[in-house]
Amino acid sequence: MTPEDRRTGRDGGDDLVALILRVLVERAVFPLYQPIVDLTTGNIVAVEALARGPAGSPLEFPDALFSASIRAGVMPLLDQLCATRAMEIARDAGERVPPLLFFNAEPAALNQPFTPELLAVVLSERPYRAVLEFTERALADHPAALLDIAAGVQRTDGALALDDVGADPLSLAFLPLIEPEVIKLDMHLLRAPHAPATIATAAVVGAHAERTGAVVLAEGIETEHDAxxxxxxxxxxxxxWLFGRPGPLDALAGRPMDPHARLRPPRPDLHLPDGTPFTMAALRHHSRAGDQPMIDGLTDYLLSLAAGAGPHAVVLGAYPDPAVGRAWLPRLASLADQAAFVGVVGPAPITAGAHPVRTAVTPADGPAAADTVLAVVGPHTAAALCVRPGPDGGVDFVVSHEPDMVHAIARMLMRRLDTAAERLDPPAADRWTSPAVA
Structure with a gap:
């Protein structure tokens, strides 16, 4: 890119649009890499790739770079280009790259057909394991898309990192649903280590890491005291910055690396469980016969658990009968004022004025159409009720408090919260394994 090209971006938005299009054509993205270290040994275990545009241009830094791409309507292409260049450069660096490469990608960008270049590097042999970073807000905005993408990452031996944990109640709420390999503590926690919210966040994250084998990573370490x-x-x-500012991979030459740094092995089926909530739960736990008063009592029990689960609770439901949805709505709306996320799906919309419950309409047929499901997930709470019509006007039901089972049921419900227009077709998981891009 010429000096004249770099000057044109200062004249206005239209020039920035022209410049971002030139960046895409010339693949003029130049990622920098920041080291991630083991806090005990000081050895480098990973690098995080950070996007940069042409040096000295108005698009050098990521805020301007991505703002221009949004204005031009090419954000997905730019985001995929940034991921591609980060992975290509690290792949070609050979032994100079640590065993793990972290990179950010917007779900809206991955919820698109991959460019041939990105698909090629994803499927190529690489000396590192790729770790996709995202925030909790991405799951709240695009649950089906992100869970599909997470499954695709795992199917290509990649890993997941949840960023900015502790900055928003959603981050702790969605930890059990995402089950990332890496949990990145938001830097503000280091600045207030004795605050009750920090202590609580660290306790919840520590318990989750102990149960799942995730690695906890702290961001924003600038001093030995921070470390x-x-x-x-x-x-x-x-x-x-204590361990290094972003720079080229060559800047890491001579620094000790840990070639054996590892994360939990991939689990390709975790985010896309098979079956329906009832069939999956009934395989693990024997179903029981009951009547509607029993189901009403169990529903009250789960909703009381949700009310006591605090600001990090996720409450999800599915109903086949619109009357059930209408009966649930007042209590779900009340829970939504205190829980992190409340969502419900059914064959018809439930409306009762403005309410904070995420709702979606699902087809009235299919294997899960007859099931009534309620799931409550929190840092210290896991409970699910799955109900199916039984013989003689009764019902069959399963109640589970097993965390892995409840989390799987919740993922099924989260995927159903996206409308048909938001769903991936084909699924993002296929995009990570397909030999060609549509």
Missing amino acids: ATARALGARWGQG
């Missing part, structure tokens, strides 16, 4: 605080909060790895 000590990060260790006290349960972080095993760290990232920040």
Whole structure:
């Protein structure tokens, strides 16, 4: 890109649009890499790729780069280009790259057909394991898309990192549903380590990491005191200016690396469980016969659990009978004022004025159409009720408090919360394994 090209972006938005299109054509993205270290040994275990446009241009830094791409309507292409260049450069660096490469990608960008270049590098042999970072807001906005993408990442031996944990109640709420390999503590926690919210966040994250084998990583470490605080909060790895600012991979030459740094093995089927909530739960637990008063009592029990689960609770439901949805709505709306996320799906919309419950209409047929499901997920709560019509006017039901089962049921319900227009077709998981791009 010429100096004249770099100057044109200062004249206005139209020039920035022209410049971002030139960036795409010339693949003029130049990622920098920031080291991530083991807080015990100081050895580099990973790098995070950070997008940069042409040096000295109005689009050098990511805020301007992505703002221009949104204005031009090409954000998905730019985001995929940034991921492609980060992975290509690290792949070609050979032994100079640590065993893990973190990179950010917008779900809206991955919820598109992959460019041939991105697909090629994803499917190529690489000396590192790729770790896709995203925030909790992405799951709330695009649940089906993100769960599909997560499954695709796992199917290609990749891993997941949940970023900015502790900055929003949703981050702790969605931890059990995402089950990332890496949990990145937001940097503000280091600045207030004794605050009740910090202590609570660290405790919840530590318990989750202990149960799932995830690695806790602290961001924003600038001093040795920050590093000590990060260790006290349960972080095993760290990232920040104390260990190095973003730069080219060559800047890491001579620094000790840990070639054996590893994350939990991939679990390709975790985010896309098979079957329906009732059939899956009934395989693990024997179903029981009951009547409607029994189901009403169990529904009250689960909703009371949700009310006591606090601001990090996720409450999800599915109903086959619109009357059930209408009966649920007042209590779900009340829960939505205190829980992190409340969503319900059914064959018809439930409306009762403005309410904060995420709703979606699902087809009235299919294997799950007859099931009534309610799931409550929280840092210390896991409960699900699955109901199906039984013989002689009764019902069959399963109640589970097994975390893995409840989380799987919740993922099924989260995927159903997207409308047909938002769903991936074909699924993103197929895009990570397909030999060609549509």
